[in-house]
Amino acid sequence: MDERLIKRLMMAVRCGVCGERYEGENVRILGRYSDLWFLSVYCPGCHSQGLVAAVLKEGKLPELVTDLAEEEYAKFREIAVVDADDMLDLHNFLKEFDGDFSRIFSK
Numbered sequence: 001m002d003e004r005l006i007k008r009l010m011m012a013v014r015c016g017v018c019g020e021r022y023e024g025e026n027v028r029i030l031g032r033y034s035d036l037w038f039l040s041v042y043c044p045g046c047h048s049q050g051l052v053a054a055v056l057k058e059g060k061l062p063e064l065v066t067d068l069a070e071e072e073y074a075k076f077r078e079i080a081v082v083d084a085d086d087m088l089d090l091h092n093f094l095k096e097f098d099g100d101f102s103r104i105f106s107k
């Protein structure tokens, strides 16, 4: 699973506020934790910003994302500090999550 695939996946998702489709350049990967990806999306239509967590399994260990710009990677390393509380929140979130991204966006 690479960054391009993630962006393609996100292009199939519409903005929950205005219904505009996200474009690849509007999707920013903040970080990942195993099969879990954190994405920041920016709507070109209504300029709303959203945070997306996506679980993507491929049946093998995910590869390191290497094609981030250097400054993005630096930012990612700062953001990607995840503590036990975060993981617990995430665990609870994923237990309830049914894969319906549009519902998340419309919250």
Ligand SMILES: [Zn+2]
Residues within 6 Å of the ligand: 015, 016, 017, 018, 019, 020, 043, 044, 045, 046, 047, 048
């Ligand atoms: Zn929008």
